[in-house]
Every structure is written in structure tokens, then in C-alpha cells.
Amino acid sequence: MPEEQPFKTENPQTRSEIAETLAVAAEEIESGTVQLSGPEQEREVTVPEEPTLEVELERLTDSETGEQRYELEYEISWSE
Template identity: 40%
Template sequence: MPEEVLFETESTQSRTDIARYLRTVADKLESGDAMTLNAGSQSVTLDPPTNPVFEVKAERETSSSGSSELSIEFELEWKEGEEGGDGGDGSLKIE
């Protein structure tokens, strides 16, 4: 399935600023409100369903020179026009 990027931004941020962004997303999810992402001339409003698929991934990418980069990715996924999955088994823990 072809991918269409609706919004993308990447910049170095402090841990405090990142936590503020994530807190805003968490508040929007908890209240059931849509969220609007803005950066420069880009803007998109998304309204996740009650039970989107939640993916958490930790990766290590190693370059051919041997240096490595670590990442944590949080992703919400749902089909357009659908309410979402069954909520899964709830086994994820983040400590």
C-alpha cells in the first residue's frame, strides 16, 4: 500500500519540551479531542478513534562504519473511517 506523508517534522528538542508535546497528545487522546499538528507551513488535524492500534518500538541502527543510533518510536494507527481495534490485551508496561 503506497504511503502518503501528511505531516513530518524533525528537530532537536530538550527532554522537557518533548515531554510537553507528549503530554498534550496524551491529554487530547484522553479527552477524545482531535489534534492538530503544525510546523511552518504544514498543518494536519487527526482524530484518532477510541481504540487505535498502539505500536511501541525501540531500535538500534548500525551504520557500515560501526556507529549506532538508538530510537524509540510511538505510533497510533487506524483505518480511515473505522473506529479501531479491540484495545489489545493491555500487556504493555512503560516504567
């Protein structure tokens, strides 16, 4: 079986736009099928009934500029 390419998108949005994206994602996760789409790729994935949810908040410092930023990540994982 060929290995699937990773899916990733990243773009600036307002808090309201992010909240709407997460609300749509929550509905799809609850239904069990998630549609992913980006500028150059699309993917559909089935989420099992009991995956693992990881929430992570990190404060990072850019080694060149010293600028600090935060990353808040919600990660859902499961095994096939």
C-alpha cells in the first residue's frame, strides 16, 4: 500500500474565523468523517469512536530575534 503524503495547511485568520473552522471540524469529528482541504490537496479521513486527544500549549522563543510566540495545538490520534 502506498504511503499517504502528510496534510498540512497554515494561514492567518481572525479568532472568529478560527472558531468557525473548529466548530465545523467538531461536527465532522462527531459524525466520524473529516474532510480536509487546502490550496493543493484534499483528503477525507474516518475518525474512530474513541481516539486520543492531546492539547498542548507552548511558549517558544525565536533563537535569532528573541521574539516570543505561543503555539496552542489540538491533536487527535489513533492507530489503524
